[in-house]
Amino acid sequence: MIVRLGFSVALFAALAVAQGASVKKMRGKELAAFTLLLLPVLYQDAIYVRQADWPSLPELMGVLLKTPAAALDRFLASGGNG
Amino acid sequence: MTGRKEQITPGQMSVLITATTLGSSIVFIPHPLAHYAGQYAWISASLAAVFGTLMLAAVLYLNRAHRGRSIMEYSAALFGKPLSGLMFFIVLLMLLFAVSAIVSGIGDFFSGVMMKETPAYIFNATSLFAAAATVRAGIKVTARMFVLLLTVMVAFISAVLVLAIPLYHSGMLLPIWPREMARPVLHGLLLTAGFPFGEIFLYALLIHLVPAAPGAAPWRGKLYKGYALAAALLIMAVLCSSMAFGPASDVFIYSLFKLASEIHIGDMMERTESIVGIALILGSYMKATVYLYMLNLIVKGWLPFKDERTAVYPLALMCLFLSLTLFDSPADFFSQVYVIWPFAVLLVGGTFLTLHAGMTAIRGTGKGA
Amino acid sequence: MTQKTSDKALSRELRMNRAKACALFDRCQDVSIIPLGGGPEGEAVALIVYCSSLVDEQESRRIRLLLAEPLLMELAGDSPAASDRELSLREAGARHQAELFDEWDAIEEKVWQGYLILIAEGWTLAAGFRSAGLTKRQVMEPVNEPSVQGPREGTVETLPVNLGMLRQRIGTSRLKIEYVTAGTVLRTDIAFAYLDGTVDDGMLAAFRERIARIAPYEVLDTSFVEDAIQDSDWSPFPQHRYTERTDTAAASLLDGKILVLTDNSPMILICPALFVDFFATSEDYYVRTAYATMIRQLRLLAFAIALTLPSAYVAMSTFHPELIPNILLLAILDAREGIPFPAIVEALIMETSFELLREAGIRLPRPVGSAVSIVGALVIGQAAIMAKIASPIMVIVVALTGIASFAIPHYEMAIAIRLLRFPLILAASFMGGYGLMLGFIFILLHLCCLETLGQPYLSSLAPLKLRDLRDVFVRAPLKTLMRSPRNRKLHAGGPGRREQR
Numbered sequence: 001m002i003v004r005l006g007f008s009v010a011l012f013a014a015l016a017v018a019q020g021a022s023v024k025k026m027r028g029k030e031l032a033a034f035t036l037l038l039l040p041v042l043y044q045d046a047i048y049v050r051q052a053d054w055p056s057l058p059e060l061m062g063v064l065l066k067t068p069a070a071a072l073d074r075f076l077a078s079g080g081n082g
Numbered sequence: 083m084t085g086r087k088e089q090i091t092p093g094q095m096s097v098l099i100t101a102t103t104l105g106s107s108i109v110f111i112p113h114p115l116a117h118y119a120g121q122y123a124w125i126s127a128s129l130a131a132v133f134g135t136l137m138l139a140a141v142l143y144l145n146r147a148h149r150g151r152s153i154m155e156y157s158a159a160l161f162g163k164p165l166s167g168l169m170f171f172i173v174l175l176m177l178l179f180a181v182s183a184i185v186s187g188i189g190d191f192f193s194g195v196m197m198k199e200t201p202a203y204i205f206n207a208t209s210l211f212a213a214a215a216t217v218r219a220g221i222k223v224t225a226r227m228f229v230l231l232l233t234v235m236v237a238f239i240s241a242v243l244v245l246a247i248p249l250y251h252s253g254m255l256l257p258i259w260p261r262e263m264a265r266p267v268l269h270g271l272l273l274t275a276g277f278p279f280g281e282i283f284l285y286a287l288l289i290h291l292v293p294a295a296p297g298a299a300p301w302r303g304k305l306y307k308g309y310a311l312a313a314a315l316l317i318m319a320v321l322c323s324s325m326a327f328g329p330a331s332d333v334f335i336y337s338l339f340k341l342a343s344e345i346h347i348g349d350m351m352e353r354t355e356s357i358v359g360i361a362l363i364l365g366s367y368m369k370a371t372v373y374l375y376m377l378n379l380i381v382k383g384w385l386p387f388k389d390e391r392t393a394v395y396p397l398a399l400m401c402l403f404l405s406l407t408l409f410d411s412p413a414d415f416f417s418q419v420y421v422i423w424p425f426a427v428l429l430v431g432g433t434f435l436t437l438h439a440g441m442t443a444i445r446g447t448g449k450g451a
Numbered sequence: 452m453t454q455k456t457s458d459k460a461l462s463r464e465l466r467m468n469r470a471k472a473c474a475l476f477d478r479c480q481d482v483s484i485i486p487l488g489g490g491p492e493g494e495a496v497a498l499i500v501y502c503s504s505l506v507d508e509q510e511s512r513r514i515r516l517l518l519a520e521p522l523l524m525e526l527a528g529d530s531p532a533a534s535d536r537e538l539s540l541r542e543a544g545a546r547h548q549a550e551l552f553d554e555w556d557a558i559e560e561k562v563w564q565g566y567l568i569l570i571a572e573g574w575t576l577a578a579g580f581r582s583a584g585l586t587k588r589q590v591m592e593p594v595n596e597p598s599v600q601g602p603r604e605g606t607v608e609t610l611p612v613n614l615g616m617l618r619q620r621i622g623t624s625r626l627k628i629e630y631v632t633a634g635t636v637l638r639t640d641i642a643f644a645y646l647d648g649t650v651d652d653g654m655l656a657a658f659r660e661r662i663a664r665i666a667p668y669e670v671l672d673t674s675f676v677e678d679a680i681q682d683s684d685w686s687p688f689p690q691h692r693y694t695e696r697t698d699t700a701a702a703s704l705l706d707g708k709i710l711v712l713t714d715n716s717p718m719i720l721i722c723p724a725l726f727v728d729f730f731a732t733s734e735d736y737y738v739r740t741a742y743a744t745m746i747r748q749l750r751l752l753a754f755a756i757a758l759t760l761p762s763a764y765v766a767m768s769t770f771h772p773e774l775i776p777n778i779l780l781l782a783i784l785d786a787r788e789g790i791p792f793p794a795i796v797e798a799l800i801m802e803t804s805f806e807l808l809r810e811a812g813i814r815l816p817r818p819v820g821s822a823v824s825i826v827g828a829l830v831i832g833q834a835a836i837m838a839k840i841a842s843p844i845m846v847i848v849v850a851l852t853g854i855a856s857f858a859i860p861h862y863e864m865a866i867a868i869r870l871l872r873f874p875l876i877l878a879a880s881f882m883g884g885y886g887l888m889l890g891f892i893f894i895l896l897h898l899c900c901l902e903t904l905g906q907p908y909l910s911s912l913a914p915l916k917l918r919d920l921r922d923v924f925v926r927a928p929l930k931t932l933m934r935s936p937r938n939r940k941l942h943a944g945g946p947g948r949r950e951q952r
Contacts, residue, residue, distance in 0.1 A: 007207075008403075029386050030386055034392065036385070041403065048403045048406050061426065069421050073421045196885070197770055208882070219899070227895055355774070356774045356884060363885065363889075
C-alpha cells in the first residue's frame with residue numbers, strides 16, 4: 001500500500017514537472033478538459049493504490065463481451081485437445 | 083484539426099503496420115495458438131492472415147474513398163456526431179486495454195523470466211514512459227525510428243528461427259492421433275484473426291497520415307507488402323515452434339524464448355534467448371507507441387487542447403494504472419487477452435469497418451461533409 | 452573641413468593631429484608615433500603612426516624610405532593642391548596601395564590591423580599602407596587529423612590564408628564566401644563559404660538567419676559560432692563538425708555543406724554534420740575500396756563497443772549470468788573472487804580513473820604526460836588487480852572501451868559516447884538488459900528527434916535512404932559514389948538532391 005502510494009505520488013509529481021508549466025497557462029475550456037482527462041486517471045490510480053475491486057475497464061468489457069466470448073471459446077475448445 | 087502537418091511516407095506507414103502486427107504477438111501468440119489449435123496452429127494463422135488482408139483492404143478502401151480526411155472527420159459526417167462518438171469511445175476503450183495489456187506483457191515477461199527480483203511496475207512504468215516520450219516526439223520521428231528498430235527486430239527473429247533449424251522435426255506437424263480438425267483450426271483462427279491480425283482495423287485511424295497527393299505513384303501495395311512480411315514471419319514463428327516442440331509447445335508460455343534457449347551450435351552460439359528478450363521489448367514498445375499515438379489522436383479530436391501532445395502523459399498514466407490492475411493472475415491474463423480480446427477485435431473492428439465501408443458505399447464519399 | 456572640427460575628423464594642423472594621436476594611443480607603448488622633419492625651420496611636416504608589434508619592421512622601413520624622398524621634398528615646398536598630392540601619394544606607394552582615411556576611428560582600426568598611417572601637414576586625409584607582417588604559423592600537416600595517404604595541408608590561424616587554400620582547391624565562382632563581423636571589442640572576421648547550386652537553399656537560409664545572431668558576441672574561436680548556430684545546446688551529440696584539413700573542407704563543400712572559418716582559429720566548422728559523417732574521414736576516399744569498407748565497419752564496431760561494453764558487462768554479470776556461456780562465466784566468477792565491490796562500483800571506479808588519466812594526460816606537458824601514462828598503466832593495470840579493487844576482466848573491458856573510443860575518428864563524437872556511457876552503466880546496474888535496451892531506445896529517440904539546420908541528424912539511417920548507405924556502412928567505389936544522389940546536383944541538368952523527408 002505504502003509502496004503503491006509512493007509510486008503514484010512520484011508519477012504524478014513527474015507529470016507535474018513535465019506539464020505543470022503548460023497547464024498553468026491553460027484557461028477555461030482547456031483547463032476543464034485537462035481536469036476531465038485526469039479524473040479517470042485518478043480513479044484508476046485509486047483502484048491501484050487501494051487494490052480495490054471497483055468497476056473498471058475489464059469489468060466493462062466483461063459485461064459486454066465475456067458471456068458470448070466464453071461461450072464461443074467453450075464450444076470451440078470442446079473439440080480440441082484442451 | 084490534426085494530421086495536416088504530420089505526414090509520413092507510405093514506406094514508413096508499412097513499417098508501422100509490420101511493427102504493430104509483429105509487435106508483442108510474435109513472442110506471445112505461439113503459446114495460446116498451440117493451446118487452441120495444436121499442430122494445426124500454422125493453418126489457423128495463415129487463414130487469419132488472409133482475414134487480416136481483407137481488413138486492410140477495407141481500411142484502404144475507406145482511405146481512398148475519403149481522400150485526405152481523417153476517419154474522425156468523415157465518420158462524424160457519415161453517422162452524425164453522437165453515433166460516431168460512441169464508436170470512437172469503444173475504440174478508445176479497446177486501445178486503452180491494448181496498450182495496458184502490451185505493457186503488462188513486458189512487465190510479466192521480465193519480472194517472470196529474466197529479472198525475477200525487480201517488481202513489474204518498474205518495467206511497466208519505464209516502458210510506457212518510453213512510448214509516451216516517443217509519441218510526444220511526433221509520428222514522423224516515430225516512423226523514422228521504427229524503420230531502424232524493425233530492421234533489428236526482424237533480423238533478430240529471423241536469426242533465431244534460422245539458428246534453431248537443427249531443432250525442427252517436420253513430423254511434429256502431423257496429427258498424433260486422428261481427431262477433429264475443424265474446431266481447433268477455427269478456434270485458432272478466431273484467436274489469431276483477432277490478435278494480432280484483426281487489429282489492423284485500427285489503422286483506419288492512422289492511414290490519412292500518408293499524404294494523398296493526386297496522381298502520386300500507387301503506394302498501397304507497399305502496405306500489403308509490409309503486412310505480408312509480418313504475417314509470413316508470424317506464421318513461420320508459429321510453424322517453427324510447432325516443429326520444435328510439437329504438442330509441448332502449449333506448455334511454454336514464451337515458446338520463442340524457449341526455442342532460442344535450446345539453440346546450441348558449437349560453444350559460441352548458445353544463450354541466444356536474450357535476443358528474443360530484445361525483440362520482445364522492441365516489438366512491444368513499438369506497438370504500445372503506435373497505439374498510444376492512436377489514443378492521443380482520438381482524445382485530441384475531442385478535447386480542445388492547443389498543444390496536441392497535452393493528453394499523451396495523462397493517457398500513459400491511465401494505461402500504466404490499468405496495466406497494473408487489469409490482470410489478477412496469469413489465468414486472468416489468458417482469459418482476457420486470448421479469449422475476450424480477439425472476440426472484441428473481431429466484433430468491434432468488424433462492425434466498425436463494415437459500418438463505415440457500407441455507409442461510404444451508400445452515401446458516397448464527400449457528400450455528407 | 453573647418454565647418455566640422457569634431458573629435459572624429461582629422462585636423463588640418465599637424466600639431467593637433469599629433470596631440471590627438473598621442474591621446475588616442477596613450478599607454479599603448481607598442482604604437483610608434485614618429486614625426487618626419489624637413490620643413491623650412493626643421494619642424495615636422497608629417498607623422499607616421501603604426502603599431503610596432505604588428506608591423507613587419509623591414510616592410511615599414513621600406514615604406515618609410517619610399518615615402519620619405521618624394522614626399523618630404525614635396526612637402527618642404529609649397530603645399531600643392533589636394534588632388535595632386537593624392538596622385539603623388541599613390542605613385543609613391545605604388546607598390547603598396549595607399550588607402551585614404553579621414554576619421555580617427557578608421558585610423559585606429561587600421562593601426563590595429565597592422566597599417567602604417569601617414570598624416571601630413573595641412574591635409575585632412577591620412578594615408579594608410581598595409582604592412583602587417585606578424586609571424587604566423589606555417590602551413591603544416593594538421594596535428595589532429597593526420598593521414599597516411601592524401602594531402603598533408605592543414606589550416607593555420609590566418610583567415611585569408613585558409614580561404615586562399617580553399618580557393619586554390621575550388622577555382623570556381625560558384626564557391627561563394629561571405630563575411631560577418633562579430634563583437635565590439637574583438638571585431639572578429641567570420642567567413643562562411645558554400646558552393647552555390649549545390650547547397651540546399653532552405654538550409655542556407657536557416658544558416659544565414661542563425662549566423663546573424665553571432666554579431667553581439669566576442670568570438671575567440673570557431674567553436675563560438677558552433678555554439679550560436681546549433682539546434683540543441685544540451686544534446687551530447689555534436690551537430691557540426693570541425694576539420695583542419697583543406698581537402699576535407701573542399702569535399703564537404705561538394706557535399707553541399709556550409710563552411711565557417713574564423714580569423715585566428717585554424718578550425719573549419721562544417722555545417723551541418725550528420726551522425727554518419729562522424730564515422731568517415733577524408734582518407735577513406737584515398738585508400739582502396741575494400742580496405743575503406745573494412746575500416747568503416749571497424750569504426751561502427753568501435754562505436755558499439757565504446758558505448759555499450761561496460762554497461763553490457765555490468766548487466767550480464769549482475770542480472771543475466773545465465774546468458775554468459777558457462778566456461779566464460781566460470782572464468783569471470785573466478786576473476787571476481789575476493790573483490791569487495793559489486794560490478795557497478797567496480798565499473799564506475801575503473802571508468803572514472805580511466806577518464807581521469809586521459810584528462811590528466813591531455814593537459815600536461817608532454818614529458819610529464821608520459822609519466823602519467825606509465826603510472827596510470829601500473830596503477831590501473833597491475834596494482835588495482837593485485838589490491839583486489841578490480842577484476843582483470845573489468846580492466847580488459849575498460850581498456851577495450853578506451854581503445855574503441857579512440858578509434859572513432861572525430862573527437863567530438865568520442866566525447867558524446869564518453870558522456871553517454873555512464874548513464875548506460877547506471878541503467879544496466881538498476882534494470883539489467885532491460886535498462887540497457889531502454890537506454891538505447893531513449894538515445895535513438897533523441898537522435899531521431901535531433902535536427903541540424905533542418906536536416907534530420909540521423910539522416911540516411913532515419914529517414915532511411917538505402918542508396919545513401921553505400922557511403923555509410925561501406926565505402927562504395929568512387930565511380931559509384933560520384934554518381935550518388937549526394938553528388939547529383941553537381942552535374943548540370945541532374946534531377947537534384949532528393950527531398951529530405
